[in-house]
Amino acid sequence: IERTLVIVKPDGYSRGLTGEVLRRIEAKGYTLAELQVISPDRERLAKHYAEHEGKPFYEPLVDFMSSGPAVFAIVEGHRCIEGFRALAGATDPTAALPGTIRGDLGRDWGLPVQQNIVHGSDSPESAEREINIWFAG
Numbered sequence: 842i843e844r845t846l847v848i849v850k851p852d853g854y855s856r857g858l859t860g861e862v863l864r865r866i867e868a869k870g871y872t873l874a875e876l877q878v879i880s881p882d883r884e885r886l887a888k889h890y891a892e893h894e895g896k897p898f899y900e901p902l903v904d905f906m907s908s909g910p911a912v913f914a915i916v917e918g919h920r921c922i923e924g925f926r927a928l929a930g931a932t933d934p935t936a937a938l939p940g941t942i943r944g945d946l947g948r949d950w951g952l953p954v955q956q957n958i959v960h961g962s963d964s965p966e967s968a969e970r971e972i973n974i975w976f977a978g
């Protein structure tokens with residue numbers, strides 16, 4: 842069965858949107874296989890976001906992601922990678938379609954990083970790589 846790593850990012854967590862995000866995942870029919878609340882450390886964030894190193898939003902992104910607690914979930918279900926990304930909507934929450942998590946619950950706050958509530962892995966390879974970073978052992 843396919844798995845994906847979902848993160849309720851610090852903005853989603855601090856706004857009290859964790860339950861709403863998890864509700865949508867369960868309502869879609871996916872399974873929450875593992876769940877943890879942690880304050881992401883910069884070392885693991887650097888691994889997680891290695892592909893963005895050097896981009897202008899990289900440092901602000903790591904600052905934002907390490908700013909407070911976040912919820913990490915391993916989500917399971919056939920085609921859940923594609924399915925969760927459809928639930929999440931476009932990266933830019935202003936442009937994300939209504940009906941999606943970002944479109945319904947997100948907006949632009951005028952900050953250097955897109956605070957867009959959730960993360961979802963973009964491929965099976967990314968999912969396994971990211972799950973190993975955050976759920977080692």
Ligand code: ATP
Nearest residue numbers: 898902931932953954955956957959960961962963
């Ligand atoms: P995610 O990987 O978080 O599900 P995504 O795949 O839509 O979102 P990525 O391209 O992987 O987006 O970028 C990772 C994160 O970096 C985004 O979710 C967003 O928070 C931030 N980000 C991406 N592009 C920009 C940008 N141009 N300006 C500011 N922040 C950005």
